[in-house]
Amino acid sequence: MSLDVFIMGFAFILIHLFANELIPSNRINRLKWFSFSGGLAVSYVFVYVLPTLHKEQILVKKYGDYFTMESELYFVGLIGVLIFYGIQKFVRKAQHKNKTKKARALFWLQILFFGFYNMLVAYTVISHNVFGVQAVFYGLAVGMHFIAVAHDLWREYADIYNKVGRYVLAVGIVAGWIMGVMVSLSPLTESIIFAFIAGAMILNVLKYELPPDDEAHFVTFTIGVVSYTAVTLSLGFFFQW
Template sequence: MSLDAFITGLVFIIIHLLTNHLMPASRLQRLRWLSFSAGIAVSYVFVYVLPSLHEEQADFGEQREEFVMESELYFIGLLGLLVFYGVQKLADHISRDEEGVKLEGPFFWIQIAFFTVYNMLISYIVIAADVEGVQAAFYSIAIGTHFIAVAHDLWREDARRYNRLGRFIMAGGIVVGWLSGMFIELSSFMLSIIFAFISGAMILNVLKVELPSEEDAHFPTFAMAAVGYTAIVMALKYFFEW
């Protein structure tokens, strides 16, 4: 594992442990920060996740000539979106009483378990890919801000339990994915499937969790982050042929 991958995993762990301290105190500053994070995350989906999924599909087709539909990994991505969305809906359903009132305890811990697995898969893909240098820095910024938004959402759900135990469980998921990426080497075939599956889940979470509601959005900040991050990444792709 490269030093860049090691630092990336460490940053992801710190994010989950300190999210409540990283967020600005004032509501306006917090909304701007969340809008900025959402802009980067949406940009990341369109300038990295979807193009990478296309490249993985092309490589996948060359390795597995029996697959001729040229859309197998897109189906896996859709499956990832459906599975993660279905788990969230199921968690919401079983966490309500007969009158439809949400019970505080079960839903929070189901969400923690759900995002712990999500963190583990993302960190495994990041470490296993062994991305280095400037490329690692810019992709880590996008995933890191995505993790901040997810962790902050859970912190708002129940700050006391998140601070006491939840953040350590989620950080533990990153550690498991981090160590797995270091010591477990999967075939490119399996890595493509995992990447496609988690890509679908990430697209769902970016659009469902990170995009602020209309009353909570600060559109100029969102647009500036999305356009700025896209322009920088596209320029770096052009000059460094990522």
């Protein structure tokens, strides 16, 4: 295991254990933080996730008769959007109706599903063999994404999240970390996993990480988008990422 992979996996685990302590308590600073984080996440989607999904779609063409269209992996990504949106919609509809034991049980379903999501994200990041500066910038965007997801779950049922939920999410990271280091899947399977996670991540970023209009700090959001995009594209140009 390389030092880059160890640090990245360890950082993801710490993020889920202490995510809410990293977020400013002051409302204005908190809004700026989420605006900046949302800017980084949106930039990550457009400068890395979508281009990589396109590259993966080109690569799977070599598997012959199984892939004859130009959009099979995009369809897998759409399935990721559909499944994640459906589960979150189902759970939150029950929670908004009442705070019964049924609603809390459904929240456990959401926690477990995001634990699975974390496992696949961690596996995808680690198995793609990013090192050095590239690992820092990709890890930063994914880490900020994890913080936003953790905070969103914490706001729904803080007691469940603090007692057990955050550890379930951290275990998901550990499982994906170990899987990325020890398990070698076929390129086709890795492409399908990436496409599924890409769809889910795009949904989570655009629907849940972008602050509402009345809570967004546009200047900070713009700084996040422009700075992350400029640095990532510049490094990609010089180092041929």
